Amino acid sequence: MIEYFERLLQNDAESKSKDDVSSICKSLDLQGSIECGATVLAGKDFGGIHSVKPFALIRPSSPDDVARVVKAVSRSSNLTVAARGNGHSINGQSMADRGLIVDMRSMGDDHFEVVGSHCVDVSGGALWEDVLKRCVLEYGLAPRSWTDYLGLTVGGTLSNAGVSGQAFRFGPQTSNVTELEVVTGKGDVLTCTESENSELFFGVLGGLGQFGIITRARVLLESAPDxxxxxxxxxxxxxxxxxxxxxxxxxxxxxxxxxxxxxxxxxxxxxxxxxxxxxxxxxxxxxxxxxxxxxxxxxxxxxxxxxxxxxxxxxxxxxxxxxxxxxxxxxxxxxxxxxxxxxxxxxxxxxxxxxxxxxxxxxxxxxxxxxxxxxxxxxxxxxxxxxxxxxxxxxxxxxxxxxxxxxxxxxxxxxxxxxxxxxxxxxxxxxxxxxxxxxxxxxxxxxxxxxxxxxxxxxxxxxYLPHYQSHEEWKRHFGNQWTRFVERKASFDPMAILAPGQKIFTRTPQP
Ligand SMILES: Cc1cc2nc3c(=O)[nH]c(=O)nc-3n(C[C@H](O)[C@H](O)[C@H](O)COP(=O)(O)OP(=O)(O)OC[C@H]3O[C@@H](n4cnc5c(N)ncnc54)[C@H](O)[C@@H]3O)c2cc1C
Structure with missing residues (x-):
């Protein structure tokens, strides 16, 4: 699979036959699917200002699929991979030019489980509007902190902050989750909380997709009003x-x-x-x-x-x-x-x-x-x-x-x-x-x-939802948090393969 994409890196005009696609699927042994070439959707976002050409759109059907893709990419010489929520970024943050896109929506329904009386486990690729409907209609419960618009994914807003008119009381959505399942840039699938793998937990929240791909989140709930x-x-x-x-x-x-x-x-x-x-x-x-x-x-x-x-x-x-x-x-x-x-x-x-x-x-x-x-x-x-x-x-x-x-x-x-x-x-x-x-x-x-x-x-x-052109601007944006951000990157995505559309780090080539 990697050789295939690297050939494409040298000559992306190369035609992609159905055989190629199926051989990629086989070598990755995914339960989900891969779409090569016809990836127009994944090459643009809501902002509509930038467009790129990713090599493939991958529709995983489990965290294990996501991990396989990330591991395969990390073994390549210079491929990158971006999780795509609902593609509602403005400046190409959910894109990967000449890289792979993991469509998180394909796993949107994987998890939905109310845990105790105050939490629900949902997929990173779930839309908030679906979380709302199921929580309210099936349980009379609701998340406490929202965004104004709910056609956004859980993983996408948690990678930024997630802000609306409830945040003055409950904080942003990043303050309203107690556990995450994350596929790191090394391809490890880890559960993290405030006390377990805490550096990953806090790093990923507002982490602009830089440290891992959120496959599941445990979201705090309250009783839903009528x-x-x-x-x-x-x-x-x-x-x-x-x-x-x-x-x-x-x-x-x-x-x-x-x-x-x-x-x-x-x-x-x-x-x-x-x-x-x-x-x-x-x-x-x-x-x-x-x-x-x-x-x-x-x-x-x-x-x-x-x-x-x-x-x-x-x-x-x-x-x-x-x-x-x-x-x-x-x-x-x-x-x-x-x-x-x-x-x-x-x-x-x-x-x-x-x-x-x-x-x-x-x-x-x-x-x-x-x-x-x-x-x-x-x-x-x-x-x-x-x-x-x-x-x-x-x-x-x-x-x-x-x-x-x-x-x-x-x-x-x-x-x-x-x-x-x-x-x-x-x-x-x-x-x-x-x-x-x-x-x-x-x-x-x-x-x-x-x-x-x-x-x-x-x-x-x-x-908020930052967009910069240069390393210096990113350093200034993070200010005294820059060192911590860089250290987290070194720990969880040392080759900088994740979320290249944020343009914070450059992919480290394989020796
Ligand atoms: C109409 C509209 C209304 C909005 N309203 C609000 C609002 O009220 N409040 C607010 O806070 N924001 C709001 N936003 C901004 C929104 O939070 C961002 O667009 C955010 O990117 C979420 O969108 P998405 O789920 O489509 O993620 P995407 O745009 O697809 O992805 C955003 C970034 O997160 C990464 N990412 C996506 N999924 C995951 C995952 N599972 N794990 C790790 N990284 C991931 C991507 O690689 C990318 O870097 C709004 C945006 C739009 C277009």
């Missing part, structure tokens, strides 16, 4: 918005169950402006309520409260009134709906369906930028970025909400700014339909401008 009161209120001043949202997240247990925020343009623009706030077609944003002092952008606090069916609805009203009481939003600009818990968690799926229908999901590039910005600098960031560079919006949501450092375990590989409180900023760009090239280039240039301005101003920030 319903959610979902509320949006509007602010004109960033100072008031940030004061209130920080107050809500610092109250932790005595707060809403979900707290997020976003910035929108003070205009009637359908996508970037006032119409992006109401949650129901029957609701209308009355712009006459916006004080004349408001600037180019406005802020929306988005919160949600869980409740059970059969409870007294007036209790929900009372709690909401108490939690919102004293906050400084514009009184008349308040929107709310009551939805099922699953409907709430699957809210972005509806946006996905609309975007798919409009050709804005798979068919267009998404030059997204995600940052963590320290509380110390978020007001400067607002002034420089939201009020100026992005005052016309990004063609999609601009999320901004705070997270608490004490909910993030500093033994994981995730990198966050200094200080007890920092904000996630997510610029979820959708280029306008029409001629693509220049608009997308402009968006990418704007991302660079934002990063450049932040660096120049000395803003304490880190990229």
């Amino acid at each position: 319903m959610v009161r979902w509320i949006r209120v509007v602010y004109t001043e960033f100072e008031e918005f940030s004061r209130d949202i920080e107050l809500l997240v610092s109250r932790e247990d005595d707060s809403f169950d979900y707290v997020e925020g976003f910035v929108f343009v003070n205009s009637d623009d359908q996508i970037n402006g006032w119409p992006s706030v109401p949650m129901d077609p029957a609701q209308r944003f009355d712009q006459n309520r916006i004080p004349g002092t408001a600037g180019s952008v406005l802020y929306c606090l988005e919160v949600a409260l869980h409740y059970k069916n059969g409870g007294d609805p007036s209790i929900v009203d009372t709690i909401v009134r108490k939690l919102l009481g004293g906050l400084g939003f514009v009184e008349e600009l308040k929107f709310q709906v009551d939805v099922s818990y699953m409907g709430f968690l699957l809210r972005v799926k509806r946006a996905e369906e609309d975007a798919k229908a409009n050709g804005m999901w798979e068919d267009c590039p998404h030059p997204w930028l995600n940052l963590f910005v320290s509380k110390r600098d978020i007001a400067d960031f607002d002034h420089m970025v939201f009020k100026n560079i992005l005052k016309r919006g990004v063609g999609g949501p601009m999320l901004v909400y705070p997270l608490l450092r004490n909910k993030w375990d500093n033994r994981t590989s995730v990198v966050i700014p200094e200080g007890e409180l920092f904000y996630i900023v997510a610029l979820l760009r959708f280029p306008p339909l029409g001629p693509k090239g220049p608009e997308v280039e402009k968006m990418i240039a704007q991302n660079h401008e934002i990063i450049k301005c932040c660096s120049k101003k000395g803003i304490d920030f880190k990229q």
